[in-house]
Amino acid sequence: MKGVLSRIGIGSATVDTILPTDTVRAGDSVQAEVHVEGGSTDQEIDAVYFALETEYKSDEGYKDAIVDQWQLTEPFTIEAGEKRRFETTIDIPRETPVTTRSTAVEIETGLDISMAIDPGDEDYIEVEPTHRTQAVFDALDSLGFSLHSSSCEASAGSLFTTSATFVQEFEFRPERGEFTGQVDEVGLVPVFDDDRLTLYLEVDRSAGLLSEVTDADERHTTLPIDDSDPEAIEPRLEARIRELS
Structure with missing residues (x-):
């Protein structure tokens, strides 16, 4: 039953990205820690992934946009209650939008789990111009x-x-x-x-x-x-x- 619940997000593993600062400059890099904690049952994690996201206006209304995306890990197993920590460098592309009152940028961290809802974490960042x-x-x-x-x-x-x-x-x-x-x-x-x-x-x-x-x-x-x-x-x-x- 725990395995069934984890596939719909109840008692599943969680992920949290820790940034040293929420202000970055487009074209620069920032160090980050990713904390993954096991849930109520063992789970196979296909990957830890990142996506740098914003939104833009089109003729059809506002649309989500992925500025960049990349994978942090190869597949691994997270045991129930286990805690893992990964260190990584996040590169902020030069074309990342500058954040203003009308423009927001976020880093989404996700756990890719087959046949289950992907747990995720969202961190809004302030992006300064190059x-x-x-x-x-x-x-x-x-x-x-x-x-x-x-x-x-x-x-x-x-x-x-x-x-x-x-x-x-x-x-x-x-x-x-x-x-x-x-x-x-x-x-x-x-x-x-x-x-x-x-x-x-x-x-x-x-x-x-x-x-x-x-x-x-x-x-x-x-x-x-x-x-x-x-x-x-x-x-x-x-x-x-x-x-x-």
Whole structure:
């Protein structure tokens, strides 16, 4: 009877991932401990696995997305009441979304058990931008722009050179400086390809009601980012925004 109950999750083994911090930077790694505790009966564990998850907006509504997933262990048996501990390194991909009020990221740890409900553990983490993306944000701040909103959305294959199913867009508005009154908004999408970062940049101009209605006030461009120095990025970003405003 205990075996039957464990297959439906009652008295089954449990898993818990312990992170040293809940704040990580995209592109970095974090050490973690995984604790597995046996339930009321012996169980065959096919694998301990991880999934890095978020969600994005599509035409059909919000969808779950797996940023990355990987397996920690080979099959093993966990005896009733037994406790096991595994140490591992979790790599946070560069394309992991930056967490904001509207974007959440979690690490899901699961036990793969055949013919049974997989026990799991969920840990929400705060993801900071990569160093190069942060340098872009710092350059925009120097130009007088402040982050207004951010969202993950289904990628438009005709626009973005990426195989990802979604991208994260950041929208900045001018609060001071020369672009106040000239630009309504600057939208940017960072896309990583190998070791390169490409910004897909959209400038929404303050061009009057007719242009707003027809979307003629929006212009697009791309900008490769090869370093993490805000002072080097700022004049290039300023020139592109000026060209499109």
